[in-house]
Amino acid sequence: MKEIRFEHVSKSYGKTEVVKDLNLTIKEGERLILLGPSGCGKSTTLRMIAGLEDVTSGSIYMDKQKVNDVPSGKRNVAMVFQNYALYPHMKVIDNITYGLKVKKMSADEIKHRTDAALEMLQLKQYKDRLPKDLSGGQRQRVALARAVVKQGDCFLLDEPLSNLDAQLRVSARKELVKIHETFKQTLVYVTHDQTEAMTVGDRIALMYQGKLQMVDTPDNVYHRPANIFTAKFIGSPPMNVVDADFQQDKLLFNKQALQLSPEWSRFIQETGATELAFGTRPEHIHLSKIPLDNSITGQVKQVENHGSSYGVYLDVEGQEWIAMSETKNWLPNETVHIEIRMDKIHLFDKETTNSIGYPKNFYGE
Template sequence: MKSIRFEHIEKSYGKNTVIRDLNLEIRSGERVILLGPSGCGKTTTLRMISGLESVTSGNLYMGGEVVNDVDSGDRNVAMVFQNYALFPHMSVYKNIAFGLRTYKLKKDAVREKVSRIMHVLELDGLQDRLPRELSGGQRQRVALARAAVKQADYFLLDEPLSNLDAQLRVQARKELVRLHEMYHPTFVYVTHDQIEAMTIGQKVVLMYRGDIQMADTPYNIYYRPANVFTARFIGSPPMNIVPGRLTGREVLAGDFHIPLTDPWLKRLERYQGQELLLGIRPEEMRLTMNADSEGLRVTPKYIENYGNRLGVYCMLGDAECIASVEQGSGLSFTGRIFLVIPPDKISFFDPKTEENLGYPVEYLPAEGDALWDAEQKLSGNIHKERIH
C-alpha cells in the first residue's frame, strides 16, 4: 500500500501559517497534481510528503502509517527538483546510478537498471557526458531517470518542466505519464501550469492561500468548478462570470434577459428574486448572425486571434465576456451578432460565498456513458462531494 493521507495538517513558520487544516487522501499508485498560484502552499505540501519539511500539527500517513517523525531517507521517496540538482562532476551514468549505490546493489544489477531507464528516456549514448555538456531537455531527462531508476513507492516532482521550452514540455509530459504507467508509483506533481495539470493528472488538487479549493478529475475541475476561484483559475481564457438576478423564468443581467430551462428553474427555485453569479466557458458561448436564434444581441468590443480560434469580447450586463469561436466561422463582426448560451453548459454560484450551487440531474453525465465511467475510474477520494 502506497497511499498518502493528510489529516488536519497545519504548517507554520513562526506566526505565518501557510497550510491550514489540510485534509486530503491520495490513493496508492494515483497520479495527482498539486496546482495553484505562487505562495498557495503546493510545494510546502510536497516537501512535507518527502520529509524535507516537518508537520506543525496533524498527522501525515504514508502507507497507512504516521510518518510525522520518520526521516526523509526512510520514506522510500524519489524526488525531482525544479533545478534538476545534478552532480556537476559526475557523468550521466554516475548521476543516475548514484541512488542505487546507496542500496549496495551489485554492479551488474546497477548497470542493468541504469541502461534500461536510459533507453526508456532516450539517453543512450550520453552516459559519459557531464551535465554541462547536455541541453536543458537532456538534463531534465537525466534528473527523471535518476529518480525513476530507484522505483520508489512515491515519485515526487516539484515543477520539473518549468525550465524547458514549450516543445520540450510536450514531449516531457508524455515521458512522465509513460514512467508512471511503467512503475505505478504514487505520483505527486507540483505545478502552476494548468495545461500540465490537466494533461498529466488523474486527479487535480487546486490550492489557494494554504487551502484546497477543489480536488477532482480534470473534467470536473474544468466543467463543474466548485467555486468562482476554480472557475477563473482553470481555462484560457477563463470562465466568464456574470452577475445577475433570478426573476421568474429568467436571469436578468443588466438589460439582458437570459431564459432558463425547466431543470434549472427547479434546481434554483429557492433562489427566486436573489442575486446569482452565472458562469460559462468561452468555447460554450455560441455566436450567430441569425436573428431567429433567440440569442442575445451583443456588440463585439475587441477580438483576439489565437490562431485556430478567435476570442470575441463583448459586454453582458456590466460584465465583460469572451466567446471563443473557430476561425473561418463566417461571422461578420461589423453587423448584428447574437450570443446563444446553452442551458446545459451553465454554472451558477452564490455571490457571497462564491460556492457552486449545483446542477440539474438532467445536465450531468449519465451512468453508463464513457465520460461517467472515466470519471468514476479516476476520481478516487475527493475533497468536496461531487457537485450535483
C-alpha cells in the same frame, strides 16, 4: 506503493501560514496533481510528503503510519526538484546511478534501470557529460532519470518539465504516464500548468492561498467546478463569470434576459439562491450577426488569434465576456448576438463563491 493522508495539516513560516488545515487522501498507486498559482502552497505540501519540511500542526500518514517524525531517507520516496539538484562533479551516468549504488543494488539491475531511463529521456548521447556541459532542459531530464531509476513507493515531482521545450514536454508527459502505468507508484505531481494537470492526472487537487479548493477527476474539475476560483483557473481562455439575477425563470444581465430550462428554474428555487454569479465557458458560446432564439447582445471589443480559433472579447451590459469563434470576421464595436449552450452553464453563490450545484441528470449524471 503507499496511500498518503493529510489530517488537518498546516505549515507556517513564522506568522505566515502557507498551508492551511489540509485534509487530503492520495490513493495508493494514483497520479495526483497538486495544481495552483505560484505561492499557493503546493510545493510546500509536496516537500512535507518527502520529509523536507516539518509539519507545523496536524499529521501525515503513509500506509496508516504517522510519518511526521520519520526522516526523509526512510520514506522510500523519489523526488524531482524544480532546480535539478545534480552533483556538479559527477557525469550524467553517475548522477543517475549514485543512489542505486549506495543501496548496493546489483550491477545488472542498475544497468537495466539506467539504460531504460536514458532511452526514455533521450539522454544516451549525454551520459558521459558533466551537468555544466548540459542545457537546462537536459539537466532536468537527468533529474527525472535519477528519480525514475529509484522506483520508490512514492514518486514526487515538483514542476519537473518546466525547463523543457514545448515538443519535449509533450513527449516527456507521455513517458511519465507510461512509467507510472508500469510501476504504479503513488505519484504526486506539482504544477501550475493546467494542460499538464489535465493530461497526466487521475485526480487534481487545486490549491489557492494555502487552502484546498477542489479534489476530483480532470473531467469533473473542468465540467463541475466547485467554486468560482476553480471555474476561472481551469480552462484557457478562462470561464466567463459575471453577475446575474434570477427572476421568473430567467437570468437577468441588467436589461437583458436568458430564459432558463424548467429543470434549472426548479433547481435554483429549491436551493433558495438569490444573488448569483453566472458562468459559461468561451467554447460554449455561439456568436451570430442576426438574432437567435434566447440570445443576448454584446459589442465586440477585441479579436485575438488563437491559431485554430479566435477569442472574441465582448462587452455585455458593462461586463467583459469572451467567446471562441472559428472565424475572425468580427469588427470592433460591432453588435453581435450571443447564444449560450444552456446545458453547459454554471451558477455560483455570489457571497460564498461556491457552486450551487446542478439539476439531476445534468452533465450526464
